[in-house]
Structure formats: C-alpha cells, structure tokens
Amino acid sequence: xxxxxxxxxxxxxxxxxxxxxxxxxxxxxxxxxxxxxxxxxxxxxxxxxxxxxxxxxxxxxxxxxxxxxxxxxxxxxxxxxxxxxxxxxxxxxxxxxxxxxxxxxxxxxxxxxxxxxxxxxxxxxxxxxxxxxxxxxxxxxxxxxxxxxxxxxxxxxxxxxxxxxxxxxxxxxxxxxxxxxxxxxxxxxxxxxxxxxxxxxxxxxxxxxxxxxxxxxxxxxxxxxxxxxxxxxxxxxxxxxxxx
Amino acid sequence: xxxxxxxxxxxxxxxxxxxxxxxxxxxxxxxxxxxxxxxxxxxxxxxxxxxxxxxxxxxxxxxxxxxxxxxxxxxxxxxxxxxxxxxxxxxxxxxxxxxxxxxxxxxxxxxxxxxxxxxxxxxxxxxxxxxxxxxxxxxxxxxxxxxxxxxxxxxxxxxxxxxxxxxxxxxxxxxxxxxxxxxxxxxxxxxxxxxxxxxxxxxxxxxxxxxxxxxxxxxxxxxxxxxxxxxxxxxxxxxxxxxxxxxxxxxxxxxxxxxxxxxxxxxxxxxxxxxxxxxxxxxxxxxxxxxxxxxxxxxxxxxxxxxxxxxxxxxxxxxxxxxxxxxxxxxxxxxxxxxxxxxxxxxxxxxxxxxxxxxxxxxxxxxxxxxxxxxxxxxxxxxxxxxxxxxxxxxxxxxxxxxxxxxxxxxxxxxxxxxxxxxxxxxxxxxxxxxxxxxxxxxxxxxxxxxxxxxxxxxxxxxxxxxxxxxxxxxxxxxxxxxxxxxxxxxxxxxxxxxxxxxxxxxxxxxxxxxxxxxxxxxxxxxxxxxxxxxxxxxxxxxxxxxxxxxxxxxxxxxxxxxxx
Ligand SMILES: Nc1ncnc2c1ncn2[C@@H]1O[C@H](COP(=O)(O)OP(=O)(O)OP(=O)(O)O)[C@@H](O)[C@H]1O
Ligand SMILES: [Mg+2]
Numbered sequence: 172x173x174x175x176x177x178x179x180x181x182x183x184x185x186x187x188x189x190x191x192x193x194x195x196x197x198x199x200x201x202x203x204x205x206x207x208x209x210x211x212x213x214x215x216x217x218x219x220x221x222x223x224x225x226x227x228x229x230x231x232x233x234x235x236x237x238x239x240x241x242x243x244x245x246x247x248x249x250x251x252x253x254x255x256x257x258x259x260x261x262x263x264x265x266x267x268x269x270x271x272x273x274x275x276x277x278x279x280x281x282x283x284x285x286x287x288x289x290x291x292x293x294x295x296x297x298x299x300x301x302x303x304x305x306x307x308x309x310x311x312x313x314x315x316x317x318x319x320x321x322x323x324x325x326x327x328x329x330x331x332x333x334x335x336x337x338x339x340x341x342x343x344x345x346x347x348x349x350x351x352x353x354x355x356x357x358x359x360x361x362x363x364x365x366x367x368x369x370x371x372x373x374x375x376x377x378x379x380x381x382x383x384x385x386x387x388x389x390x391x392x393x394x395x396x397x398x399x400x401x402x403x404x405x406x407x408x409x410x411x412x413x414x415x
Numbered sequence: 416x417x418x419x420x421x422x423x424x425x426x427x428x429x430x431x432x433x434x435x436x437x438x439x440x441x442x443x444x445x446x447x448x449x450x451x452x453x454x455x456x457x458x459x460x461x462x463x464x465x466x467x468x469x470x471x472x473x474x475x476x477x478x479x480x481x482x483x484x485x486x487x488x489x490x491x492x493x494x495x496x497x498x499x500x501x502x503x504x505x506x507x508x509x510x511x512x513x514x515x516x517x518x519x520x521x522x523x524x525x526x527x528x529x530x531x532x533x534x535x536x537x538x539x540x541x542x543x544x545x546x547x548x549x550x551x552x553x554x555x556x557x558x559x560x561x562x563x564x565x566x567x568x569x570x571x572x573x574x575x576x577x578x579x580x581x582x583x584x585x586x587x588x589x590x591x592x593x594x595x596x597x598x599x600x601x602x603x604x605x606x607x608x609x610x611x612x613x614x615x616x617x618x619x620x621x622x623x624x625x626x627x628x629x630x631x632x633x634x635x636x637x638x639x640x641x642x643x644x645x646x647x648x649x650x651x652x653x654x655x656x657x658x659x660x661x662x663x664x665x666x667x668x669x670x671x672x673x674x675x676x677x678x679x680x681x682x683x684x685x686x687x688x689x690x691x692x693x694x695x696x697x698x699x700x701x702x703x704x705x706x707x708x709x710x711x712x713x714x715x716x717x718x719x720x721x722x723x724x725x726x727x728x729x730x731x732x733x734x735x736x737x738x739x740x741x742x743x744x745x746x747x748x749x750x751x752x753x754x755x756x757x758x759x760x761x762x763x764x765x766x767x768x769x770x771x772x773x774x775x776x777x778x779x780x781x782x783x784x785x786x787x788x789x790x791x792x793x794x795x796x797x798x799x800x801x802x803x804x805x806x807x808x809x810x811x812x813x814x815x816x817x818x819x820x821x822x823x824x825x826x827x828x829x830x831x832x833x834x835x836x837x838x839x840x841x842x843x844x845x846x847x848x849x850x851x852x853x854x855x856x857x858x859x860x861x862x863x864x865x866x867x868x869x870x871x872x873x874x875x876x877x878x879x880x881x882x883x884x885x886x887x888x889x890x891x892x893x894x895x896x897x898x899x900x901x902x903x904x905x906x907x908x909x910x911x912x913x914x915x916x917x918x919x920x921x922x923x924x925x926x927x928x929x930x931x932x933x934x935x936x937x938x939x940x941x942x943x944x945x946x947x948x949x950x951x952x953x954x955x956x957x958x959x960x961x962x963x964x965x966x967x968x969x970x971x972x973x974x975x976x977x978x979x980x
Contacts, residue, residue: 231851255854267849269842280842283835284854331854 180243182207182366183228183259183335188237190220190227197223199390201237205335205368205383210361212369212377212398214411215387221370222264224387225337228368229261230254241335256284260333264340264370266324270313274304277312277323281330290330297326300356318349325356329365336360337368342376354380374411378402386411432490432501435549439483439508442543443476444469448519448528449535454604457522458515462535474609475511478616479543482508485623486550498557499626505550507619511612512543518608563628574636578644581633586651590658592617593665596927610927652818656811663799666810668926673817674879676918679902680824680911681871686900687909688837689864690844691746692755694896695762699869701769701891702738703731703876708783708886709776716783717775724789728877735873736866743865746858750847762896769888782887789816789881796881813882820878824871825911831867832909840864841909898922901943907953916954 181204190198198220205211213221226232228239230251239247246254255261260281269277278297282290298305301322307315312323321341328336338357342350354376357367371377378384381398386407394407401407448461456462458474472480486504489497519528519540529540569577595613597603624630637644655661655669682696710730712721722730742761746754772779789796789812796812831837839860842850851857880886898921906917928938946954 229852231848250856251851252854252856255852261852263849263852267846267852269845269849271845272841276838280838280850280853280855283839283842327853 181205181240182242183368184238184240184243185224185228186238186240188224188227188239189235190223190232191235192223196235197390198227198234201387201390201392203385203392203395205366207334207366208361208364209382210357210367210369210380212371212381212384213387213392214371214374214377214384214401214407216411217372219387220390221387222339225261225339225368225370228254228337229259231261252284255331255333258332258334260328260331260336262324262328262336262338262341265343266317266320268312268320268323268327270311272312274308274310274312274315274323277327278330281327284331293330293332297329300329300359301326317344318346318352321345321349321353322356325353325360329360333365335366335368337370339370340372341369342371342373350376374407375402378407429490429501429553431549431553433487435501435505435508435546435553436483436486436490438542438546438549439479439486440546441483442508442512442539442541442546443472443479443483445539445542446535446537447476447515447539448523449530449532449537450523450528452522457519457605457608462537475515475612475616476539478511478612479508482511482616482619483546494627495563496560496626496628498554498560499562500623501550501626502554502557503622503626504619505547505552505554506622507547507616508543509547509551510615510618512540512547514608514612514615516540516544518605557626562626562631565628565632569636574640575643577633578637578640579647581637582644582647582651586654587658588617590655590660593660593669593923598664599927607928649818649822652822653815656807656814657805661808661811663809666808666814668923670810670814670817670882671926672919672922673814673821674875674882675899675902675922676915677817677821677824677875677878678872679899679906679914679918680821680828681868681875682899683903683909683911683914684828684831684840684871685864685868686903687914688832688844689840689861691861691864692752692758693865693868694755694759694893694900695742695765696758696868696872696899697891697895698762698765699735699739699872700876700879701765701886701888702869703735703873704880704886704890705769705777705783705876706731706734706873707877707880708786711786711881713783713786721787724791724877724881728874731877731880732870732873735876736870739865739867739869740862742869743862746861746865759893762891762893766888766891766893769891777888778886779888782885782889783880784885786880786884786886788884789813813878817878817882820875821915824875827867827871828911836860836863905943905946905953907955910953910955913953913955 183205185201185203188198188201189196201220201224203211203213213224215221223232227234227247230246230249230253234247237247238245241254241257241259244257246257246259249257269280272280275294278294279290282293295305298308301319303319304323304326312320315323325336325338325341328338341353341357345353350373357369358380361367369377369381378398378401384396384398384401385392386394386401388410394401394404396404402412446462446464447458448456451462458476460468460471460473460476463471482504486501486508489500489504494500516529520526523529529537531537592610592613596606596609599606603609621630656666660666660669678697678700681699682693685691685693685696707727707730709716709718710720710722710727711724712719742758745757749757769777770779772781777783794800794812796816797809798812799809800807800811831840839850839855842853842855843857843860847857879890883890899918902917902921903914904917905920906913906915924938
C-alpha cells in the first residue's frame with residue numbers, strides 16, 4: 172500500500188454538504204476530497220449518511236447546502252445524466268441490477284450515455300475482467316449469485332468509462348473470500364487508472380485497501396487519514412473495528 | 416423436480432386418461448338436449464340418440480369426438496410432452512362441455528333440458544364434463560415434464576414451406592374463429608355459445624400443439640427467418656377476404672379489431688415498455704378521430720374543409736401526439752398510482768368536453784355523422800373491388816388499410832423495443848432510480864413514451880373515423896380505456912402478438928356475445944381474473960418473462976457460490 176500524500180488539484184471535492192429528506196437531515200456537514208488515482212473510502216455506522224452522500228454526488232438527490240466540485244467545476248446543480256457524462260459512475264447499494272435483463276443488456280444500459288464505437292469492445296473488456304459473466308452473457312442477471320451480481324454491478328458502472336467510480340457497500344452480504352475478490356478487482360481498476368470512492372460497513376477490509384479514508388458519523392465527516400493511519404487510530408478501532 | 420408426481424405415470428397405459436378419452440367420445444355420441452329448442456335445434460341434431468349417426472356429428476360434438484379420439488391415441492403413445500397434450504385436450508373438452516351445458520340449462524329452462532323430460536334422456540354433457548375432468552386431473556402435474564424441444568434443422572426451402580403452411584393454418588383458424596356462430600340475430604340464434612365453445616376448442620387445440628413443442632419450434636423458426644415470416648404473415652392477413660370471412664360483415668368486424676389492435680400496440684409502448692399506467696388512453700384515439708372528422712368535409716364538421724385522407728391522418732396523429740406530451744408532462748412529477756389518476760382525469764375531461772361539443776368540434780350528443788369515405792388512388796373505400804377476376808366484398812379496402820396500419824404500428828413497436836430508447840423505457844419500468852443513475856433522462860424518456868403512444872392512437876383514430884363514418888364521444892369512454900389496458904395485459908405486456916390477440920379477443924367477444932350483453936362485463940372480469948391467476952405473464956409472454964418461467968424447469972450450470980469460490 173502506498174502512503175500517498177494529498178497534493179495537487181483534487182478530482183472530487185465535497186464542501187460542507189447538507190442533504191435532507193423533508194425534515195430529516197441525513198447529511199449535516201460532510202466535507203472531503205478525492206485525489207485522482209486513489210482509492211478513498213467513507214466508513215461509518217448504519218444511517219450515518221454515506222449512501223445519501225453518494226446519491227447526492229451522482230445527482231440523484233439535491234443538496235440543501237454545500238458544494239460538490241468535480242475537477243474544480245460545481246456539479247451539484249447538474250442533472251444525473253450530465254454528471255455521469257462527466258465521468259462519475261455510481262454503483263448503488265444493494266447492486267440494483269435489472270434482474271429480468273441479461274448480463275449483456277445490463278452492461279449496455281451502463282453505456283447508455285455513450286454514443287461512441289467502443290461499446291462492444293468495453294463489453295468484452297468486462298468479460299475479460301469477470302470471465303463468469305462472459306460465459307453466461309445471455310443469462311438473466313437475477314439468476315446470478317450475490318458475488319457475481321456484484322461483479323456485474325461493477326462492470327455495468329465501468330461501462331460508462333468513468334474517471335471516478337463510486338461503490339456503495341460492494342461487500343454487502345458476501346463471504347470473506349468473495350469480498351477479497353471484489354477488493355482485488357477494485358485495486359485492478361485503480362491500477363488501470365480509475366479513481367474509486369468506496370463506501371463500506373466492512374471498515375477493516377475497506378481501510379486496508381484505501382489510500383485515504385474518512386469517518387462519517389451522524390451526517391458529519393469526523394476523523395480522516397490514510398487507511399493505514401485510521402487502522403491504527405484508537406478511536407476508529409473502538410468504534411468501527413469491533414474492539415473494546 | 417417433482418418425481419413423485421410423475422412416478423408411476425410414465426408407463427404406456429394410463430387408465431384414468433384413457434377413461435377420460437373414452438368418456439369424451441361417449442359424451443360426443445350421447446344426446447345433449449331432451450327437446451328441440453324454439454329457435455331451432457341446439458346443438459344441431461341435439462337429441463340424436465346414442466350411436467344414431469356417429470358420422471353425422473357436427474359442431475361442438477364433432478370437436479369433442481375429435482378431442483376424445485386424439486386423447487385416446489396420444490394416451491397410448493410415447494409422445495414427448497404427452498401429459499401436457501392430454502391436459503390441454505382435457506381443458507378444451509371441459510371448456511366446450513361447460514359452455515354448452517351452461518347454455519342448455521339457462522336457455523332450456525333448467526336441468527330438465529340436460530337430464531330427462533317427457534321420456535327423453537340427455538346425459539351427454541355430464542359424460543363430456545367427466546371426460547374432460549379426468550383428462551385434466553390425471554395430467555395435473557404435466558408442467559413438471561419438460562416442454563419438448565425440437566432440435567432438427569431444415570433446409571431453407573423446407574423451413575419456408577413449414578412457415579407458409581403454419582401461417583396459412585393460422586389464417587384458417589382465425590377465419591373460422593371469427594365466423595364461428597355466424598352473424599347472430601335471427602339467422603344464427605346461437606352465435607354466442609357456438610362462438611365460446613369454438614374458442615374453447617381452439618384453445619384446447621393450440622394448447623395441445625404447444626404441449627408437443629410444435630408451436631415453440633415454429634416460433635423459433637419464424638424468428639430465424641424473420642423477414643420471410645413477416646411477409647407471409649402480412650400476406651395471410653391480406654388473404655382473409657378470400658376465406659369464409661370474406662363478406663362485408665366480417666370485413667367490418669375484422670377492421671374494427673384491427674383499429675383496436677393498433678391502438679393497443681400503442682398503449683403497449685406506454686404501459687408494457689415504459690411501465691406507465693395510462694387509464695385514459697382512448698382519449699388520444701378520440702382526439703385523432705375528431706380531428707380527422709373535422710378535416711373530412713363532413714357536413715357537421717366545424718371547419719368545413721376537406722383535406723385528403725392521408726394528410727388528415729398525419730395531422731390527427733400530430734395533434735394527438737401533442738396532447739400526449741401535455742398529459743405526459745405531469746409524469747415528471749408524479750409516480751405510479753398518481754399517474755394513473757392524472758390519466759384517468761384526462762380521459763374523463765376529454766369525454767365530458769366532447770359530450771358538450773367543445774368549440775363546436777365534436778358535435779356533442781349529435782356526434783359528427785356522415786363522414787365521407789376514404790378516396791385514395793381513385794378508389795372509393797366502401798365499394799367492393801374486383802382484382803383480376805377476384806370478387807372482394809365491400810369494406811375490404813378499409814380492411815387492407817387497417818392491416819397496413821397494424822403492420823406499421825408493429826414495425827414501430829418492434830424497432831422501438833430493441834432500440835436505445837426502448838432499453839431505456841424497460842429500465843425505467845424495472846427500476847427508475849437506477850435508470851437515472853445509468854444516465855437515462857427519465858423525464859424525457861417518459862414523455863417520449865406518451866408522445867409515441869398518443870401519436871399511434873391518433874393515427875388509429877383517424878382511420879376509425881372514416882371507417883365508421885360517425886364519430887361520437889360515446890366511443891371513447893373509460894370502459895374503452897380499461898378494455899384496451901386489459902387487452903395489453905391479457906395478451907402479454909410488452910409483446911406484439913399479445914396486444915393483437917388481446918385486442919382481438921376483447922373486441923370480438925362483445926360483438927359475439929350480444930345476447931349476453933347483461934353479463935358481458937361479468938364474463939369479461941371473470942376471464943381476466945382467471946387469466947391473471949393462472950397465466951400472469953399473459954397469453955403471449957415477453958421473452959424476459961418467459962425466461963423467468965423457463966428458469967424453473969431448466970438445470971442451470973452450477974453457479975459457483977461465493978462461499979466456495
Ligand atoms: N428516502 C429517505 N427518506 C427519508 N429518510 C431517509 C431516506 N433515505 C435515508 N434516510 C435516512 O437518512 C439517514 C442516512 O441514511 P443513509 O442511507 O445515507 O445511511 P448510510 O450511511 O448509507 O447507512 P447504511 O450503512 O446502513 O447503508 C438515515 O437516518 C435514514 O433513515
Ligand atoms: Mg448505505
């Protein structure tokens with residue numbers, strides 16, 4: 172793991188974000204940055220506001236206040252399709268595949284905003300990355316196992332050729348071995364040049380893989396540091412790593 | 416898979432099924448009614464005594480005889496899918512027997528008509544019902560048998576020949592179904608029950624053929640030779656005037672079905688593909704019809720101008736489309752149930768407005784009558800035509816026009832479904848939230864669905880106006896919207912043959928069941944409830960939905976579970 176220092180213009184910057192569902196303030200004050208090329212994770216307990224933060228970045232929710240800058244440009248006023256077009260892909264919590272559609276149709280929907288010629292090539296690239304999907308490309312997505320569905324969800328998100336890939340709890344419901352495989356894949360994607368913003372309950376696995384991490388607590392970002400540092404941080408160990 | 420239920424049933428001899436088949440044959444030969452009805456014998460040779468004239472059977476008793484013999488033969492063979500075939504035949508026998516029994520009892524003034532009176536005995540119906548019940552019960556678990564798959568491939572000419580013969584058979588079946596029971600009225604007093612009984616027999620026949628795997632095979636074949644199939648299908652549709660349905664009356668009925676089929680396909684885009692529940696859809700057809708009526712030069716039209724038909728149809732479609740956008744816009748804000756209410760309200764507003772002759776455009780209670788017939792290429796569409804010595808009945812040109820309309824909407828639907836926007840619609844239907852995350856502009860896509868659906872309905876409305884020559888608000892009631900929706904759901908959401916079949920059934924039934932008009936809606940509702948209970952995917956299910964059901968039967972390659980990976 173590389174202990175990268177945070178320098179240069181960040182790819183994504185979230186400033187003092189506040190998001191509410193009616194009267195419920197799910198996110199009160201979230202601020203963090205994501206440097207290009209890194210894996211950055213947000214960890215925190217249930218209901219901390221992690222999913223809400225991701226949904227706001229991808230334009231599915233509108234913030235009450237605060238700013239979201241992608242490559243220095245504000246995107247929190249842009250519609251979802253425009254944000255995706257800029258290179259921000261969102262792999263939602265719980266995978267949310269189109270279960271009645273085939274693997275291939277799911278992937279093609281991931282490339283919906285693209286109009287270039289390279290789509291078929293990218294479909295093949297996903298099959299190279301996840302051979303299980305390639306072998307069963309004509310099968311309905313709903314018939315796959317949890318781990319395979321997560322692969323497809325990641326593949327689908329990658330089909331938009333994102334520069335920032337946001338993954339919401341990719342290890343949810345997976346065995347330790349499959350979790351490891353998914354994290355290995357995330358590493359591979361990073362190596363190929365994709366920046367990753369990762370939301371995880373599984374703090375131990377997430378921190379071990381992350382270049383940088385933020386703790387979200389009751390709608391606020393609190394502690395931050397490299398994955399390495401947070402793993403060693405006593406407060407994090409007490410609250411999120413199941414130690415007393 | 417349920418081996419227990421099929422164990423012991425795989426032997427060659429199936430006593431219960433054989434008994435059912437024999438009972439069916441006996442039922443066909445036994446007398447069915449104890450006396451001759453006032454309106455004429457029902458069924459034909461109703462009181463024929465046992466074995467009086469076994470070769471003189473006709474009508475439903477002939478159907479029963481054939482079904483019984485078929486079941487008898489199939490019961491002694493090792494035909495793959497045998498259980499499915501026997502069960503389908505059983506359902507056919509049950510349906511035919513039940514329809515006729517109920518009719519004999521209700522029209523004959525009680526059970527005396529189907530038991531004993533004045534020294535005459537008639538027990539055919541009980542034996543027939545028992546035969547059907549035995550066949551169904553003995554093969555109740557037939558779904559556990561895999562549907563046979565025909566794998567052999569054919570040379571091109573043979574494949575084309577098979578398709579030609581199949582579609583020709585479909586044409587004959589359609590013609591026979593359409594004309595079953597005759598015109599009704601005094602000439603054919605029993606049109607309703609004869610038609611229903613025929614429907615039961617046709618259903619049993621198709622079910623039986625499906626059970627052998629034949630229909631799936633033909634389906635695959637036609638998918639492989641898509642263009643050829645489409646052409647042959649179009650030819651067959653155009654050939655209907657040459658069959659027993661080739662007179663003015665049936666041409667009119669067929670044309671009406673076609674108009675509603677085209678409209679149903681349009682609705683299928685909105686409901687079946689995009690998943691937007693539209694309860695006021697017939698209003699768009701109404702808008703198209705009134706626009707066309709006002710441009711037709713009819714005396715009652717407000718504009719008093721006569722625009723050529725093709726131009727009028729295009730204008731009607733465009734205006735209906737514009738209304739589609741106006742009604743579709745609120746869908747940006749409302750979801751699900753609320754959308755249904757918005758469209759319901761729109762349908763009601765349209766009907767009220769038309770009833771009150773809004774802007775003098777709809778004629779109110781007087782309607783807009785005497786719309787001139789279509790004249791294209793020097794042909795007057797009401798007249799019979801002679802092509803190369805072939806006498807075709809009046810109304811046949813409208814029929815051709817509407818076949819073209821249906822073909823056009825089919826092509827539009829098929830292309831849209833497999834296009835980018837089609838995929839977006841389906842994604843919105845499945846999971847709107849994720850569709851947005853995929854970058855689909857859901858608002859735009861939904862409005863586009865409304866626009867497309869409304870345009871097609873407007874086009875159908877324009878043809879409808881000229882075809883019926885009178886446009887009245889009464890043709891565009893809530894019930895019509897519901898029936899269209901039912902046609903889409905009944906036939907199978909998101910499929911073309913489904914919408915056509917659904918529309919054909921739902922708009923031909925009222926025509927055929929006029930004598931039951933009091934119970935029509937009840938029967939309708941009952942049929943819908945039954946279909947939704949036993950075949951929720953519709954009569955012709957979508958590929959995706961079908962895949963779901965197949966998945967239960969088929970062994971999938973063992974999926975590596977993450978725990979063992
Ligand atoms: N659609 C909604 N309407 C109202 N409240 C919501 C909605 N979605 C989330 N919330 C609330 O917002 C808060 C934050 O939810 P969020 O889903 O962002 O948490 P999270 O950090 O992703 O939790 P988890 O780790 O359990 O997924 C919670 O209190 C939740 O109940
Ligand atoms: Mg969450």
